[in-house]
Amino acid sequence: MSAAGPSRPREADAEAILRGGPQGFRALAEACQPVLLKGLCQDWPAVAAASRGWDELGAYLLAFDAGLKGEAFVGAPAIAGRYDYGDGPDGFNFTRQSLNLTETLARVGEAASDASLPSVYMGSLPADDYVPGFAADNLVDVLPALARPRIWVGNAGRVACHYDTFDNLACVVAGRRRFTLYPPDAVGDLYVGPIDHTLAGQPVSLAASAEPGDPRYPRFAAAAARAMVVELGPGDALYLPKLWWHQVDALEPANLLVNYWWDGFAAGPDSPYVTMMLAMIAIAERPEPERQAWRAFFDHYVFRTRGHPLAHLPPERHGLLGPLAQGAYGRIRAIAMRMLRGV
Structure with missing residues (x-):
């Protein structure tokens, strides 16, 4: 990072x-771009309960509890809550256990009081399933209805640097969270791990989790110089656009965060990530000159670096390149599906 230190997201x-x-x-x-929204959720009943202590927050959540079990990460004290790759039988430095919310809240509280106990982290619990009624009691009216809350609870620890393929609003309920952010185009300097052997679904940056100056990751200094760092307290929220890399540190002995994922700019059900996966098998191992030729076509038709491909023609002659919402989406999708089926 620069001598002046990392920048912050705009507020x-x-x-x-x-x-x-x-x-x-x-x-x-x-x-x-990431945006800090201080106090966005400060009026939530959940935040008020958390201000009265962990037991009060637990009682509040368990009033909604459906009794379902979820997957929890459990780490020895030696890893200090930094769940990552390691020497375990599955290639990680933690174990996975099936716990319900009552058990998780109790174990987080116990470990918060006794550092000799294993840390516990349970994330991405759909609130509508695990604590039905929570969403109606703790509203964010600015989000689309399809954006539903998920709960993340645990001891002090670190979620390894990763990206999401959805837009994200992260709301701190209890404890404090520090987000270290890197822009999407830093991907080449983050030394990303495998996409099919991950901690929790998304690939992570190996360099961001390593000790500073690790000689295996010489390009990471370029990413670190572009990092944004922001700390959130109870009631604060952070908007994170899709594909922004983020490392999340839970800073208190016991913490709870609620987040929402949605695609704010989808024209239909098809995902850009799926498109990228198909492009990998269709293009990635072709000769370099051919890859450059396809890049030119992607820039022209998809990324539109010079504007609309048919700007030189009147709109009524744009055909398949007309507005997606006016019928082009369905027509293009039908053609692509026929091609994928080989018909």
């Missing part, structure tokens, strides 16, 4: 965002 007026409703939030998100 927006949370009250103004709430007044602007979903359209105002969508306008904020169109810049595809």
